[in-house]
Every structure is written in structure tokens, then in C-alpha cells.
Amino acid sequence: MYSEKVMDHFANPRNVGEIPDADGIGKVGNPQCGDVMWLYIKVKDNIITDIKFKTFGCGAAIATSSMITEMAKGKTLDEAKKISRQDVATSLDGLPPQKLHCSNLASDALREAIKDYEAKKAAKA
Numbered sequence: 001m002y003s004e005k006v007m008d009h010f011a012n013p014r015n016v017g018e019i020p021d022a023d024g025i026g027k028v029g030n031p032q033c034g035d036v037m038w039l040y041i042k043v044k045d046n047i048i049t050d051i052k053f054k055t056f057g058c059g060a061a062i063a064t065s066s067m068i069t070e071m072a073k074g075k076t077l078d079e080a081k082k083i084s085r086q087d088v089a090t091s092l093d094g095l096p097p098q099k100l101h102c103s104n105l106a107s108d109a110l111r112e113a114i115k116d117y118e119a120k121k122a123a124k125a
Contacts, residue, residue, distance in 0.1 A: 001096060001097070002059065002060070002063075002095075003093035004093070005037070005063075005091070005092045005093045005094070006059070006060060006063045006068075006092045006095065007059075007094065009031055009062070009064075009066040009067055010059040010060075010062050010063045010066075010107070013053075013062055013063070013065070013066040014060075014066045014069055014070055015051055015052045015053060015054065015066065015070070015073070016053065016054070016066075016067035017052045017053075017054065018038075018040055018048075018052060018054060019041070019042055019051075019052050021042075022040035022041060022042060022113075023041055023042050023043045023117045023120070024039065024040070024041045024043065024092035024113040024114055024115070024117025024118075024120065025039070025040055025041075025116050025118040026039040026041075026108070026109040026110060026111065026114070026115070026116060027106050027109070027111030027112065028040070028109045028114030029082075029105075029114055030101055030102075030105055030106045032066065032101065033057065033058065033061075033087075033101065034056075034057065034090055035055065035056065035057030035058060035061040035104075036055070036056045036057065036107055036108065037052045037053060037054075037055045037056075037057065037061065037065055037066070037104060037105050037109045038053060038055070038085070038109070038114065039052075039053050039068070039069075039106075039109040039112070039113045040052045040053070040115070041072075041110075041113045041117060042125055043077065043117055046076050046077055046078075047074065047075065047076055047077075048072050048073055048074065048075055048076075048077070048080055049073075049074075050113045051069045051072070051073050051113075052069065053065040053066070053069055054067075057102070057105075058102065058119060060095055060099035060102040060103075061102040061105060061106075063092055064088050064092065064095075064102045064103045064105065064106035065105075065106055065109070066087075067088055067091050067106065068083065068106040068107065068110050069091050071083050071088070071091060072110055075082035077097060077114050077117070077118075080110060080114060081111060081114055083107055083110060083111065083112075084107060085100075085103045085106075085107045085108075086091055086103075087107070088103040088106050088107055089103040089123075095096055110115075
């Protein structure tokens with residue numbers, strides 16, 4: 001079923017919560033399973049300095065949300081954009097095939113948050 005890493009990130013998720021003054025917010029959902037994920041980022045000098053998530057979904061969705069926050073924190077925006085769906089699943093020592101869509105949500109939410117940040121930044125320029 002689930003790896004120890006998945007169970008650990010589900011039982012003890014990292015970086016849970018909201019960033020009220022977030023620089024970028026990504027919201028994604030999967031209508032097939034009902035999972036919804038919000039990802040909040042703070043950016044300074046092109047680096048993700050803080051990242052938090054709120055996820056309504058299954059254990060795998062919560063675990064992938066937690067994992068992506070650990071993977072993206074401290075990375076440049078370009079580095080964070082390169083975190084793939086497969087990278088998230090691999091970092092959790094794999095996911096059952098029927099749960100792979102959950103790792104898609106995590107990387108998609110990160111990209112949406114970065115896109116939101118870049119759009120806000122461009123609007124100010």
C-alpha cells in the first residue's frame with residue numbers, strides 16, 4: 001500500500017497552514033476524487049522563503065502536499081518549477097498507481113502559486 005514516507009507525511013504533515021500575506025497562491029482540485037489543494041508561497045530575491053498548504057483530500061494528497069513544501073522551500077522559482085509529478089512520487093518512495101493523480105495535484109499547485117506570484121509581480125511593474 002503506502003510507503004513509510006507517505007504515512008509519515010500524512011500523519012505528521014509539514015508546513016500546514018496559510019500564509020495571510022502570501023506572494024502567490026495556487027489552488028487546484030481533482031473532480032475525480034474530490035481532493036482540493038491550496039499552496040501559499042512567500043518569495044524573496046527569487047527564492048521561495050516560506051511555503052504552506054491546506055489540503056482537503058485523501059492521505060496521499062496530504063502527503064504529497066507536505067512533501068512538495070519540503071522540496072520547494074529554499075529553491076529558486078526556476079528550480080521549483082522543475083519539480084515534476086514524478087519527483088514528488090519518487091521522494092515519497094512511490095505511490096500506489098491509483099493515487100498517482102495526487103502527486104499531480106501537488107506539483108500543479110506549486111506551479112499555479114508561482115504563476116500567481118509572477119502575474120502579481122508583472123502587474124506591479
